[in-house]
Amino acid sequence: MDVSLLKSPLSREMPSGKREQTKIQNRQLILDAARQVFAELGYGATTVRDIIRATPLASGTFYNYFKSKEEVFQAIRDEVAIAIRPRLHEERMKANTVEEFISCTFRTFFEYVSDDRVNFHAIRHTADNTRIRMDTPEVIAGFEELRSDIESAIAKGLFPPIDADFLMAAIVGVAFELGERMLGREPHDPVAAAKFATALFLGGLRTLPYAVERGVNTGSA
Amino acid sequence: MDVSLLKSPLSREMPSGKREQTKIQNRQLILDAARQVFAELGYGATTVRDIIRATPLASGTFYNYFKSKEEVFQAIRDEVAIAIRPRLHEERMKANTVEEFISCTFRTFFEYVSDDRVNFHAIRHTADNTRIRMDTPEVIAGFEELRSDIESAIAKGLFPPIDADFLMAAIVGVAFELGERMLGREPHDPVAAAKFATALFLGGLRTLPYAVERGVNTGSA
């Protein structure tokens, strides 16, 4: 009696039961298979069957974990968003100037994108010349956090009282688009991309670093 | 595939044969139905069958015109790109200063987006919280044209010798992302969006117009 009362509440902390373990494992199996298949066939062409075929599981099992391939895709994106969001927030919190706020945001983002090839390769190219962008709740939360950080910075007097929503959108747009371009260049140069974006936001066109070689930025205005 | 180019040399001028007419008509029937169905169900959930069902045609006929729903989507996007590209290019050609180059690019783009509700509504909302961006050859050509215009402007001394590729990407990113935000606000204010984007590119954060009301921009630094 005493034991059973103690055991069940305590066991909540550690989900080390066989049941929980295989559940976690199966989920990961599906996610890994999906990453691989998405990267190979492209998101559009991939079917749920393709994913489970790349797995020892049966077709029905898939639906115990995800509702559709969209949901798998979302989960993969969420992983990325969850990994990068705290880093960005933390960096921005440390910022004492506009320069730091902007530069650390871009630097952190581009470096993460450059590093985490697996996920981004799975997400990037889809079918011929189509690009997908899925704003999952986690990703949207990241956007909102950026906006809220901007608003805090405005309140602190760091930023002038500009439209935080538009500024957030502009940062997001530049980050994603420039990130894409950066991944298309060899070698990846997150620092150059961050320099470019930072200079753009801090001083506009006239302070952008000059191009010195084919598609590589250095120097400054 | 451009039908008019493949036709016999003489009939190029006037495709008034009954055959050519129904061909054009059927294509348009499919495109219109697709616009409607995409807007209703979202791109992801739409099937080729849904499109032809919204049409008096038979299922097989669809494949005489398009290979897949992706191709229909591309065709719709291409229409938009073809409509807007010459406008943008023309405006930029008239620009004598950096200010004009940037401001007319954004102004024209945002005004077009705000006006052409039909196509953008068909393209915008997809399934729950997913966004699709398809870079068709025409759209990519629009990007390339922007880059080439930037390069020309650099050659003319209008711009400093910055990385045209990155600048193009930044403009594209801000245009699409801010456009999305603009469409989410009521009423649409393409001028405010253009002002914001232009100020950002010309002078950076410090010259952005101040926010005076909930999500509406006026004034300047």
Next chain:
DNA sequence: ATGAAAATTGACGAGGCGTCACGAGGGGGG
């Protein structure tokens, strides 16, 4: 050991996919 709860399995009906043989009907030649 045993029964209940939970999770996996794969077969199933529904329905979409792309194809193809057929037939209708434009269009050019006589």
Next chain:
DNA sequence: CCCCCCTCGTGACGCCTCGTCAATTTTCAT
């Protein structure tokens, strides 16, 4: 004006994927 040819619309077909569900296996608690 007619007729044949050839293009194009048609819808049924075989294949595949979808999401479900009853049966079965696995885990867990007693």
